[in-house]
Amino acid sequence: MTTAGAAEPHKSAAADPLSYTTSGQRIEHAAQTLWEAKDIVAGTDVGPTGRPLRDIPDPLPVSHDGDALIVAMCNQKGGVGKTTSTINLGAALAEYGRRVLLVDLDPQGALSAGLGVAHHDLDQTVHNLLVGGRTSVDDVLMNTKVDGMDLLPSNIDLSAAEIQLVNEVGREQTLGRALAPLKDRYDYILIDCQPSLGLLTVNALACADGVVIPMECEYFSLRGLALLTDTVDKVRDRLNQRLSLYGIVVTMFDARLLHSRQVMARVVEVFGDLVYDTVINRTVRFPDASVAGEPITTWAPKSGGAVAYRAMAREVIHRSGR
Numbered sequence: 001m002t003t004a005g006a007a008e009p010h011k012s013a014a015a016d017p018l019s020y021t022t023s024g025q026r027i028e029h030a031a032q033t034l035w036e037a038k039d040i041v042a043g044t045d046v047g048p049t050g051r052p053l054r055d056i057p058d059p060l061p062v063s064h065d066g067d068a069l070i071v072a073m074c075n076q077k078g079g080v081g082k083t084t085s086t087i088n089l090g091a092a093l094a095e096y097g098r099r100v101l102l103v104d105l106d107p108q109g110a111l112s113a114g115l116g117v118a119h120h121d122l123d124q125t126v127h128n129l130l131v132g133g134r135t136s137v138d139d140v141l142m143n144t145k146v147d148g149m150d151l152l153p154s155n156i157d158l159s160a161a162e163i164q165l166v167n168e169v170g171r172e173q174t175l176g177r178a179l180a181p182l183k184d185r186y187d188y189i190l191i192d193c194q195p196s197l198g199l200l201t202v203n204a205l206a207c208a209d210g211v212v213i214p215m216e217c218e219y220f221s222l223r224g225l226a227l228l229t230d231t232v233d234k235v236r237d238r239l240n241q242r243l244s245l246y247g248i249v250v251t252m253f254d255a256r257l258l259h260s261r262q263v264m265a266r267v268v269e270v271f272g273d274l275v276y277d278t279v280i281n282r283t284v285r286f287p288d289a290s291v292a293g294e295p296i297t298t299w300a301p302k303s304g305g306a307v308a309y310r311a312m313a314r315e316v317i318h319r320s321g322r
């Protein structure tokens, strides 16, 4: 029998996977202090998150000349918009004058393909940087069609890395060591993680300053969030004290669906202000842009999707101060 008063009766752990995580409570606490009241403009409309829309100023030119902020775009659930968010957030940050590096850390190579790179034919990829240690980052680095945005591409070769790294000393820090020489060349390094919490993803978390979680707006996406935030907590405790949870970006939202609105309300209830105000609507223009091998910001610059990822970039710049 459960103790009376331990939880609201209608919220069992099975039915409500977010209720009992210690990280969930910590996250709520952190979120309360994240935004200052001055960000909220009195009398403004309520946004899709159910909160008043905040006044996010247009970014100023970069004033910071230190190391890049490394952001892991992470969710072990597949098909939630990690790669789409990495490409388009990166392109939008570059439009705002930020120097951006995208790292494809998924053997599927979807990030590379989404930027029009024939990744299957590449000899030098992230795999060479992680395994062997003789390849220079400059041999792997590629320009993209977006000004100010570069790419470290991957292909199926990377699928061997998890096994090849198992016996390495400091195997969780391999990616961090590979990226070190690039940190002073960029303002943001965005790492597109694969849909798992294996060694490659742990490598991303071990070298990142923060994690952005793209989350598809549907019930089953909620279930994996507790596991993911617990993994972030473990990596912070054991490998990387700097690691923060920067935020959750809700993707594939459809305001016409009650289900979408209910999931959104629940995510905001649990994660509070960690949920970005920017919400990415479901639209076929994203798959279309991937086929074209470009970010939506250049393929359909005036589309709702392009506008949304620019708004997200403004939030990211505002929150990070760079």
Ligand SMILES: Nc1ncnc2c1ncn2[C@@H]1O[C@H](COP(=O)(O)OP(=O)(O)OP(=O)(O)O)[C@@H](O)[C@H]1O
Pocket: 077, 078, 079, 080, 081, 082, 083, 084, 085, 106, 110, 193, 194, 195, 251, 252, 253, 280, 281, 282, 283, 284, 285, 286, 287, 288, 290
């Ligand atoms: N907002 C959106 N609306 C509609 N389709 C979208 C949206 N965002 C992404 N997609 C599409 O959904 C599919 C999955 O997106 P994406 O590849 O970005 O997810 P992912 O989390 O990186 O997947 P994986 O876990 O396989 O790496 C792609 O076909 C993509 O074009």
Ligand SMILES: [Mg+2]
Pocket: 082, 083, 084, 106, 110, 111, 192, 193, 194
């Ligand atoms: Mg992906």
